[in-house]
Amino acid sequence: MTAKLNILVVVDPTQTHHPSLDRALVMARQSQRQLHLIFLLLSTEQTRKSDDLTSLTCSGQWVNEHIHAPVAELGIEHSILISWSKNWSETLLALETREDVGMTLISFYGSGREHLLSDDNWKLLRNSSKPILIARQKEGETSRRLLASIKTQDSSYEERNKNVINGAQTLAEVYNMELHVVNAYTDSLSFPDRAKVAALAAVPNEHVHIKVGEPQKVICDVARDINADLVLISSHQRKGLQGMLRGNTVEKIIAGVGRDVLMI
Helix, strand or coil: CCCCEEEEEEECCCCCCCHHHHHHHHHHHHCCCCEEEEEEEECCHHHCCCCCHHHHCCCHHHHHHHHHHHHHHCCCEEEEEEECCCCHHHHHHHHHHHCCCCEEEEECCCCCCCCCCCHHHHHHHHHCCCCEEEECCCCCCCCCEEEEECCCCCHHHHHHHHHHHHHHHHHHHHCCCEEEEEEEECCHHHCCCHHHHHHHHCCCHHHEEEEECCHHHHHHHHHHHCCCCEEEECCHHHCHHHHHCCCCHHHHHHHHHCCEEEEC
């Protein structure tokens, strides 16, 4: 029997939209695997967007209407926790271990600011050992397509490629999605082998997208071209000094792709 999957869902009640909550409900409806949804409600100064006290309250009625009732209706096991910490990422990282979390869902609230991810989000992305789904508000119909980003022309990416492809294949099977793969390159002397990419991902040739250009631009362009619902990228950027730098490739992809991003 497949083990139950514990999914941690971060919800900020002060926001108008809750992409992470919406995505958790979709997963609960469509997943063929038994789930346990753990909702973490933020109650910190970082979540406060104005001095209007009405935007800082979260009643039991709100929790029941937006979380408990819809999840209970689906018959999904769930629990609701509140973070009192000023550094909610610390709480979340501890919960990932304590609750044996298999995936974490957070919401993306990008704007015109220079840096679109909060310090807590960056700390989470840098230190979490679990896949993190960064959900954003959906617009238009879903395509049921997912795009996995790999780099086959560099042998040091072999393990990362394998992790992304394995995750993408699992999601495609569980949620009946069409898998596409993108491989960017910047040097014509290291042109990716299309047949190798297709074989690695076990996808037809027409689902392989090889384009020249910086990875963040190529990934965003292909995701829009095929109208992907979800983009998968390697989590290796989270590690080391390079992963601590603001404005790196990860942030540019999350900000520019306009789709949910899953870091594996």
